[in-house]
Amino acid sequence: MIDEQGYRANVGMILINKCQDVFWAGRVGQPNAWQFPQGGIDAGETPEEALYRELYEEVGLQPSDVRLLAESKSWFTYKLPRKYMRFHSKPLCVGQKQKWFILEFIGDEKSINFNQDEKPEFDRWHWVDYWHPVENVISFKRRVYKQALSEFEPIIFGK
16 A cells, blocks of 8 residues: 555564564575565555564464564654665555554564565574664664664663
8 A cells, every 4th residue: 555645554563572682584685684574554454454464474473472562653654765666666655654563572483484475575583682673774764763663662671
């Protein structure tokens, strides 16, 4: 779903473990491309429904593997650099409009499976320090990552 400004509705998910580290996933075929799982919201789908669908499609996790801790109060947006825009696609997507969720991982790591979709997005993962993603995600996503992690910081660290 792309809105009138050209932003695609999307969910972002931060999985956190008992050690307060976050799930960091590597994109298929891109050795230096790491990010949080995220995905589009389908027509007629709520952000929370999209969250659980995308969690399964991208990471192989069921709702029973996580505990929802919080949803961002607002939508965060980022624009895509021109080189990532698909000018042949209509309507043109200029960026993402994202609702973010933080989830406590309570399942078994053996459940993580990137092969739920015929074209997986990720091929590797590990746990990283809570703030690691802000400096290590592709530059155009950094502001949104900082906004989401900052909003959830009091929930995780009691600040």
